[in-house]
Amino acid sequence: MLFFFMTQAITQDLLTIGELARETGASVRSIRHYDEHGLLTSIRASNGYRAFPSAAVTQVRQIQRMIATGFSLADIRAFPDCMRMIEGASSCSETTDAQRKRLASIERQIADLERRRARLRKTLVEGIVPPLD
Template sequence: MNDSLLPATLSIGELARQTGVSVRSIRHYDENGLLSSARAVNGYRVFPLAAVTQVRQIQRLIASGFNLDEIRSFPACMRLIEGAAMCPETTPVQRKRLADIERQIADLEERRARLRAMVSDELPPPR
C-alpha cells in the first residue's frame, strides 16, 4: 500500500516532542478519552495531526485549574480549539473555577497577613 495515501499521523513520541508534554501524560489523556488514537500495524499508538492542538489546549486548561473530568465534559469548542477562551456551555464551570481561585487567593492573603504579624512581633521595635 502506498504510504502517501494514508492519513497523516504522529507517533506518541513525536506528539510529545511537538507539544512538550510527556509520553506518560499523552497516554493518560488518551486513556481518559481526551484524545483519540489508533493502532498502527506494529501496535503502537498513532494520533491525528489535530492532536497537537488538542494536547496544547488540554495543557492550557489544566494550567487554568481544571481537572481531566471537567475538561472531558467540555464541548468540542473548548477541547479542540487551541486558545479557546470560552464557550457558552462552559461559562458556569469557568465562573465557578474563577470563584474558587479567588477564594484561595483571599485565604492565602489572610494567612500571609497573620504570618507577617507573627514575624513582626518577634522583631525588636525600631529605634
C-alpha cells in the same frame, strides 16, 4: 497496490506519541494520561504503539491551556468540542458557568492564602502564633 497507497496515506497523517510530544512540548507521560482519560483519540499501530491523528496537536495544546487555567482533566473532559478541538478557541457558552465557578474557587484560594500570610507575618513580628479569627 491500492491498499498499500491508502495505508501509506493514512499512516502519514498519524503521529507517534514521541512526535506528538515534540510538537506540543507535553511529556509522553502526560499524553498517555490524556489519552487514558478520553481526551485524545489514538489507535494502536501494528506494533502496539499508540498513533495519533494530526488534530491531536491542537487538542493537546488546548488541554495544556485549560490545565494552566486551573481545570482538571474531568472538567476538561466535560467541555464540549468547541473548547477541546480548536486551538486558541474562545470560550463557548456551554463552558462559561464552569469558568466562572473555577474563577470563584481560585479567588477563594487566594483569599485563604492572604489570610495565612498575614497570620505568619504577625507570628514573625510578635513572636507568637495569633489566635484564630
